[in-house]
């Protein structure tokens with residue numbers, strides 16, 4: 225990476241124009257920059273705030289030869305292409321699509337000129353530049369990773385340079401019209417033809433049609449196709465394998481012969497995205513285009529499995545972590561918008577004749593403070609998980625030993641946090657009243673993005689069942705007195721039973737949640753053993769509601785532990801530790817009250833204790849956290865360009881922004897809409 229200017233925050237307190245927001249920032253009990261560095265600093269932090277800042281502050285002459293009058297510019301943000309269009313919501317679907325493609329290529333061009341070589345940094349730059357609509361996101365985040373990990377060395381050697389230079393642009397084509405969750409039943413076929421040393425690809429039925437892959441409808445020229453492999457000599461199905469298939473001509477972008485491809489109907493969210501469908505009729509690809517690291521077909525059609533099949537799990541963990549990362553960014557955007565807006569919005573006269581700031585209503589705090597605490601809890605736990613994954617990747621032995629744990633945690637984390645994040649994004653939307661319903665609030669995009677994530681890469685509940693299976697296996701390990709090799713996140717399964725004290729201190733919360741999980745897992749393990757169902761499959765299905773509940777409890781335990789550790793890490797920074805501790809308590813108590821039945825039933829807490837926590841301790845915590853709410857979201861350090869919200873702008877000039885955005889509405893071009901002109905002039909033909 226080239227040398228950039230210092231990593232400075234996007235804004236300083238003096239940039240605040242709204243006096244109420246200024247007062248909020250002045251009343252904070254901690255330094256926002258220290259807090260941001262503590263939480264998001266470090267190159268191994270998935271939110272690595274300094275590199276993100278550096279990527280947006282670059283010396284202008286590196287790129288803007290035509291505009292040397294500026295010394296520094298935020299390149300991603302100040303590129304002239306951003307001045308060429310109306311806000312996204314005023315564009316037609318086609319205009320928006322074309323703009324995203326243009327911006328995506330401009331971003332790639334900038335990355336090349338700036339010689340940004342680190343892949344993670346390039347990814348961030350693309351996302352910031354195109355405001356989280358980078359058209360080749362799946363290609364850069366998923367397909368390149370798949371080539372690296374699932375293609376043979378020879379294939380990698382040929383394909384990686386083409387993929388890295390965007391000559392090949394691919395997407396991941398797994399889901400079919402008839403099958404999503406259960407990929408064993410996919411119907412797309414790849415039949416090996418010995419005479420031509422190639423595979424013949426077909427989607428033989430209506431339900432085999434590939435449906436949903438992102439960027440497939442109009443954008444990519446290749447797909448990573450998941451298809452059932454058949455080789456005549458093997459005389460049996462060889463299971464689902466991955467194939468690299470060219471679907472469009474590289475010169476003309478026309479679909480190739482045998483390929484029917486298009487966009488599926490308009491989605492609930494991602495309105496302007498490009499999810500596609502694909503039908504293949506006798507499309508031939510060379511044998512060498514099956515990914516051959518884990519499976520191999522020779523020129524005689526002999527099929528063999530090879531390599532370590534666990535690599536596939538590793539790839540899935542990686543993809544899941546990237547999806548979680550993206551949705552967490554959507555979540556923190558929503559939080560930043562809702563909190564800042566609540567600090568500048570006044571509504572309702574109080575007895576002193578003044579209007580009340582909506583953030584001062586306890587009911588608004590009840591919406592936003594548990595949401596913000598939960599958001600921080602998720603961020604902290606995710607940072608821990610992501611760091612752990614990348615640390616392990618440096619050593620194969622450690623990696624493979626820990627992979628079952630990583631798989632279970634990433635499934636559980638995706639399933640658990642996305643469902644809650646979706647609810648929080650909706651709470652943020654409602655907390656901003658009518659203005660929150662405007663696309664210009666920025667909340668709709670965040671909420672819809674998280675919503676789509678709940679299904680993409682596996683339904684939340686389906687994934688949580690994977691975590692449940694893992695927990696049952698680990699309990700089996702404990703029962704067989706084989707707990708020495710228990711993974712760290714389930715070490716609690718083997719702890720002696722713990723009874724909480726009458727008054728809970730900070731240290732007690734981890735044990736409290738661990739004890740609940742331990743009891744739930746033991747209970748479910750017993751239920752499964754005693755089940756009279758005809759098969760383990762039936763037993764699992766019949767108990768699946770409780771099993772998923774158990775998996776969620778495990779995820780809460782993991783998150784609480786990560787949060788607690790972070791509070792301990794902050795001990796040297798008194799003001800940071802204090803605010804983190806308050807957030808920790810809110811998350812713990814809020815989570816506990818949502819599942820209070822468990823704690824009461826398992827005799828870990830009494831109903832009175834929970835009532836005390838909920839009715840007295842929680843409101844006290846709201847009062848303590850109140851002065852810091854705005855700075856807690858300022859610490860995310862979004863540039864207004866990234867936030868893209870009239871309500872959440874740093875300077876607080878909300879009403880000015882709303883009016884400006886309304887006036888930009890192309891509908892206002894006509895003072896009198898043409899239909900009214902016709903009516904008034906009596907020229908409207910009657911049907």
Ligand SMILES: Cc1cc2nc3c(=O)[nH]c(=O)nc-3n(C[C@H](O)[C@H](O)[C@H](O)COP(=O)(O)OP(=O)(O)OC[C@H]3O[C@@H](n4cnc5c(N)ncnc54)[C@H](O)[C@@H]3O)c2cc1C
Nearest residue numbers: 396397398399403404405436437438676679680681682683
């Ligand atoms: C925004 C978005 C982007 C996507 N991008 C891609 C992409 O790039 N490439 C791609 O291949 N696909 C993509 N998909 C498809 C996605 O991977 C699938 O939607 C997902 O795997 C779920 O499959 P399905 O929709 O067929 O749901 P189904 O498998 O039909 O499940 C429907 C519902 O049934 C229930 N259910 C199913 N199985 C079980 C079970 N075992 N236990 C309990 N309940 C169950 C769940 O409630 C589930 O939500 C995308 C989807 C979305 C929404």
